Amino acid sequence: MPKLLAFDTSTEHLSVAVRNGDALHVHTGAGGAQSSTTLIPLIQQLLADAGLTLRELDAIAFGRGPGSFTGLRTACSVAQGLGFGAGVRLLPIDTLHAVAEEARDRFGSRRVVALLDARMDQVYAAEYDFDALESACEPRLLAPEEVRVPQGWALAGNAFQAYGDRLPAAAARHEVLPTAAALLRLAPAMIAAGRTVAPADAWPLYVRDKVAQTTEERMRIRSGTTT
Numbered sequence: 001m002p003k004l005l006a007f008d009t010s011t012e013h014l015s016v017a018v019r020n021g022d023a024l025h026v027h028t029g030a031g032g033a034q035s036s037t038t039l040i041p042l043i044q045q046l047l048a049d050a051g052l053t054l055r056e057l058d059a060i061a062f063g064r065g066p067g068s069f070t071g072l073r074t075a076c077s078v079a080q081g082l083g084f085g086a087g088v089r090l091l092p093i094d095t096l097h098a099v100a101e102e103a104r105d106r107f108g109s110r111r112v113v114a115l116l117d118a119r120m121d122q123v124y125a126a127e128y129d130f131d132a133l134e135s136a137c138e139p140r141l142l143a144p145e146e147v148r149v150p151q152g153w154a155l156a157g158n159a160f161q162a163y164g165d166r167l168p169a170a171a172a173r174h175e176v177l178p179t180a181a182a183l184l185r186l187a188p189a190m191i192a193a194g195r196t197v198a199p200a201d202a203w204p205l206y207v208r209d210k211v212a213q214t215t216e217e218r219m220r221i222r223s224g225t226t227t
Contacts, residue, residue, distance in 0.1 A: 002058035002191060005043065005082075006183035009035040009075045010067025010095045011116070011158065016042045017180035020050040026181055036074045043082070054086035059196050061183045064092035065205035066124040066139050067116060072204035083199035090202040091187055091195060096139050096157075098178035100128035101186050103156035107174050113149050115157030115167075116178075123147065123159045124207055141207050 007016040014031030016039070017024060025046045029038075047053065062079040065072040076092075083090045099114035110130040115123045118141060125147055126139040144166035149155060154172040164173075190196075 002188060003052060003056055004059055004061060004184055004187055005047065005054075005057055006061040006180040006187065007039060007043065007075060007078070008063035008095060008098065008178045008180055008183060009039060009071040010063045010065060011071065011177055012068075013177055014038065014042070015178070015180040016046055017184050018043075018046040018050040018052065019184050020052050023050060024181070024184070025049045028179065031071065032068075033070070035071060039074065039078055043078075054082055054088060057086065057088050059089050059091045059187065059191055061091040061093055061180075061187045062202075063095040063098055063178050063183060064203070065095055066118065066141075066207040067095050067178075069204075069206060072206065076202060076204045080199040080202055083202070089196040090199055091183075091190055092197065092202050092205075093183050093186055093190065094126065094139060094205060095178040096124060096126040097128060097186060098182040099157050099176055100126075100130075101182040102176040102179055103154060103174040104130055105182065105185065106176065107154070107156075107172065109154040109156065109172060109174065111150070111153040112156050112174075113147065113153055115147065115155060115159040117157075117159045117162050118208060122208075123157075123163060127153070139205065139207050 004019045012032045014035050015028050017026045062075045096114040100112040103109045103112045112128050118124045144163035149168045156174040
């Protein structure tokens with residue numbers, strides 16, 4: 001089992017985990033604006049608890065997105081800084097893949113449409129089939145009504161409170177978040193497949209390119225027009 005550090009700051013929750021052999025050390029707490037100040041001290045504490053130094057790690061996994069832009073930049077910059085300083089390769093993992101893995105691990109769902117609240121009346125979405133040779137698709141930005149759930153698949157993520165009545169019915173709905181523990185479960189197969197990168201080659205996955213709306217755009221949305 002590789003020695004790994006993983007963290008995700010893509011939502012309002014901060015998740016950090018370290019694996020050293022069979023020993024797993026995990027922290028989950030408030031994230032958001034606090035992540036930029038609390039992430040590194042938490043990493044240092046969990047590494048100490050695990051009896052590891054950064055240089056002993058086989059890789060550093062992080063949730064690359066989509067999600068909160070500030071959170072994604074925090075995770076990527078911290079991963080790059082640690083990787084550069086310790087000479088450790090990075091493993092960027094899609095946050096939606098971590099959502100699907102959390103649903104698989106906790107609820108046994110093997111075909112998952114993963115969703116994260118993208119705000120601005122939209123969701124990030126991707127499908128993952130854990131029984132397929134190629135389980136992932138590219139994350140997309142959709143209106144809740146545009147989400148499609150194949151028969152027998154489950155919905156998972158954090159978008160149900162905001163958009164539950166606008167999402168399609170499914171056999172199961174799992175309220176889950178991307179977690180560092182999920183990243184650690186995904187990491188060994190990805191490392192074996194050669195998915196690690198040098199710190200300089202790690203980037204966030206934003207999906208949404210434009211965040212700010214102009215005054216004119218906001219007025220059009222309120223009036224119900226799109227042109």
